[in-house]
Amino acid sequence: MNARAAIFDGAARPLRLATRELPTALGPGEVLVELAMSTICGSDLHTVRGRRSEATPCILGHEGVGRVIAAGAGREAWLSRRVTWTLASSCGACKACVEHGLPQKCRALTKVGHEPLHSGSGWNGTYASHLVLRLGATLVEIPSALPDAVAAPANCALATMVAVTEDLPRSCRVAVIQGAGMLGLYGCALLRSRGVARVVVVDVDPRRLAHVSAFGGEPVRESAIERLGPASTDLVIEVTGDAGVFAEGLALLRPGGAYHLAGLVHPSAALALSGEALVRGCLSLRGFHNYAPRHLERAVAFLVQERLLPWERLVSPPLPLERLPEALELAESREWPRVALVASSKELGSTSCT
Numbered sequence: 001m002n003a004r005a006a007i008f009d010g011a012a013r014p015l016r017l018a019t020r021e022l023p024t025a026l027g028p029g030e031v032l033v034e035l036a037m038s039t040i041c042g043s044d045l046h047t048v049r050g051r052r053s054e055a056t057p058c059i060l061g062h063e064g065v066g067r068v069i070a071a072g073a074g075r076e077a078w079l080s081r082r083v084t085w086t087l088a089s090s091c092g093a094c095k096a097c098v099e100h101g102l103p104q105k106c107r108a109l110t111k112v113g114h115e116p117l118h119s120g121s122g123w124n125g126t127y128a129s130h131l132v133l134r135l136g137a138t139l140v141e142i143p144s145a146l147p148d149a150v151a152a153p154a155n156c157a158l159a160t161m162v163a164v165t166e167d168l169p170r171s172c173r174v175a176v177i178q179g180a181g182m183l184g185l186y187g188c189a190l191l192r193s194r195g196v197a198r199v200v201v202v203d204v205d206p207r208r209l210a211h212v213s214a215f216g217g218e219p220v221r222e223s224a225i226e227r228l229g230p231a232s233t234d235l236v237i238e239v240t241g242d243a244g245v246f247a248e249g250l251a252l253l254r255p256g257g258a259y260h261l262a263g264l265v266h267p268s269a270a271l272a273l274s275g276e277a278l279v280r281g282c283l284s285l286r287g288f289h290n291y292a293p294r295h296l297e298r299a300v301a302f303l304v305q306e307r308l309l310p311w312e313r314l315v316s317p318p319l320p321l322e323r324l325p326e327a328l329e330l331a332e333s334r335e336w337p338r339v340a341l342v343a344s345s346k347e348l349g350s351t352s353c354t
Helices: 042-048 148-155 157-164 182-193 243-252 275-280 293-305 321-333
Strands: 002-007 016-021 031-039 063-071 082-085 130-133 139-141 174-178 198-203 218-221 233-238 253-261 284-287 340-342
Touching: 002 321, 016 321, 031 082, 031 148, 042 321, 063 130, 063 148, 082 148, 082 293, 139 293, 148 157, 148 293, 148 340, 157 182, 157 293, 174 182, 174 243, 182 198, 182 233, 182 293, 233 243, 243 253, 321 340
Parallel strands: 174 198, 174 233, 198 218, 233 253, 253 284
Antiparallel strands: 002 016, 031 063, 031 130, 031 340, 063 082, 082 139
């Protein structure tokens, strides 16, 4: 059986659309998913533009939803079910998995959308018509009440924010989220659902801020200090990727407050931090990267619980796979928090995407 994928050969080279053979047999615990929709995460924009590197050639993309059409031994019960999946496949036996509670840091970790074509089946990313999930990936069924566009980003942005908001400071009435992208909007809705009375969301882009009120937050342009004052905030969450916001985040925290950092995943994110400020303020500073399976399960349950929120407004009308370069440009423009892709039925051989 042949299927289609957009192959990434490096930042300086055009994506190429190719028809390739799917595996004829699956290993134990593997599943073959026919993708219904995928969405473009900011991390892939960094890769395509050369701001971060991946082993190539590869199939990028990790956010998505699809239906299981074949299953290896031990996964037969998942056949025909509509699913999403954990970004990471973990061994379940190493110290990170068992003792540290961090399966996303497994010693044998593989990640959807981050593995080269020569790794495993080669069908490792969601910018394709099909995806092979490995032994160690956790599957979560998507209820029929959730449209594809609502479910597709759950296994990255939402699950990550479920992890970021899992542990809140004792007495958490006021929170500031630095960044009004998909992570920030999810974080806003999650905190409000947890009973946080006031969530201020800061961004420099008015188009992103325009979504904040619908998810229960207060939009603020550029700075929250004037709105709230120093030492006013129980929790600050950074999801901008910009180390320049760190000083204001510290200044906002009240004694005993917490700063959760999730966007600074690049080597240029140096922070200016006074140990005295940390100690005298009794502050908690914690980093978050990806998530554990329980966070994805809670993410899907949260979408069901809050299905009346306008999630679909955050995702663009889908573009076909052969228009992936256009979709990447649209994602870069920030017109939509997420840009959606679907695999076209058009049969193409190996060519450049248009």
